[in-house]
Amino acid sequence: MISRISGFLAAVAMAATLALSSQASFAQAADAASAAPTTEAAAPAPAAAAAPKSEENPYGLGHMLSHGDAVSKGVLFLLAIMSMGSWYILITKLWDTQKLSNEAKEVRATFFKKASLADGVKGLKDTGAFRFIASSAIEASEHHEGALTENIDHSSWVTMNVERAVGEVNSRVGSGLGFLATVGSTSPFIGLFGTVWGILQALTAIGVAGQASIDKVAGPVGEALIMTAIGLGVAVPAVLGYNWLVNRNKAVMAEVRAFAADLHGVLMGNRAKR
Incomplete structure (x- = not known):
């Protein structure tokens, strides 16, 4: 121890x-x-006194815009137009379907509780889809005359006009979806074309210069790959927006068709009482 x-x-x-x-x-x-x-320590330091110079990034989008040719700039401009158009359609159509859905709720709660069809039509919005359908149906019910229309019974005549009005509303609601589908299916290939073109120009310039070091290859190739990323960035919102709008349009148009069917029944019931 x-x-x-x-x-x-x-x-x-x-x-x-x-x-x-x-x-x-x-x-x-x-x-x-x-x-x-x-x-x-007493010696001056000219290097410290000099202001640091900002070097340009050879791998960024700015370098591609400043040094790219007409084809690469045209592809980038086309993708920008497609992206702006997709977002415009997506926002405006979401707003339109939301207004139509709110109008459908209001119509379902108030229209068929009116004393007459005339009072119900007056309560609808002047530029609304339900006002257009109701006016078309009432006009077809009240004006069933003519040598050609006499061969069609009244119910079929009203049904044809109501379906025609509903189809026109459906066309208005679905307008712009074709553009979204086109952007979603073509923008990745447009971006890929820009990438292929950029790589071709980069490899051509490297072959002419005779320099194949990694710093000479990475810059132009990485710059060209930005086009593919931009194309995907344009396509994904367009595809998601298209699917979203299709589902919303189906729900809204189901309410519109239900209103048209109820209106047709009311018109036929009023005629039977006469």
């Missing part, structure tokens, strides 16, 4: 001696360094 304690004390004493000796040597080195003449 005593030997362990004495050994421990000896180790502590040795460690303290080493620490004191290293601290003394460090202090001597610091004194020598402070006493030495600093000739370099």
Whole structure:
């Protein structure tokens, strides 16, 4: 036990001696360094005084715009137009379907509770789809005359006009979806064409210059690959927006067709009472 304690004390004493000796040597080195003449500190530093120059990124979109040819700029401009058109259609059609859905709820709650069809039509919006369908149906019911229309019974005549009005409303609601489908299916290939064209121009320039180092290849090739990324960035919102609008249009048009069917039943019931 005593030997362990004495050994421990000896180790502590040795460690303290080493620490004191290293601290003394460090202090001597610091004194020598402070006493030495600093000739370099007095020398001016022109490199520090000069303002750092901002280097242009050779792999970015700005470099492609400034150094690209007419084909690459045309592809980029076309993708920008397609993207703006897709977002415009998506926002406006979402707004239109939301208004039509709100109008359908209001019509379902108030229209068939009116005293007459004339009062119900007056309560509808002048430029609304339900006003257009109701006016078409009432006009067809009240004006069933003519040599050609006499061969068609009244119910079929009203049904034809109501279905025609509903079809026109469906065409208005679905307008613009073809553009979204076109953008979603073609923009990746347009971006890929820009990439292929950019890589072709880059490899041609590298072959003419005779320099095939990695810094000469990575810049133009990476710059050309931006086109594919932009094409995908244009296509994905268009495809998602198309599917979303199709589902919303189906739900809204189901309410429109239900209103048209109920209106047809009311018109036939009124005629039977006469």
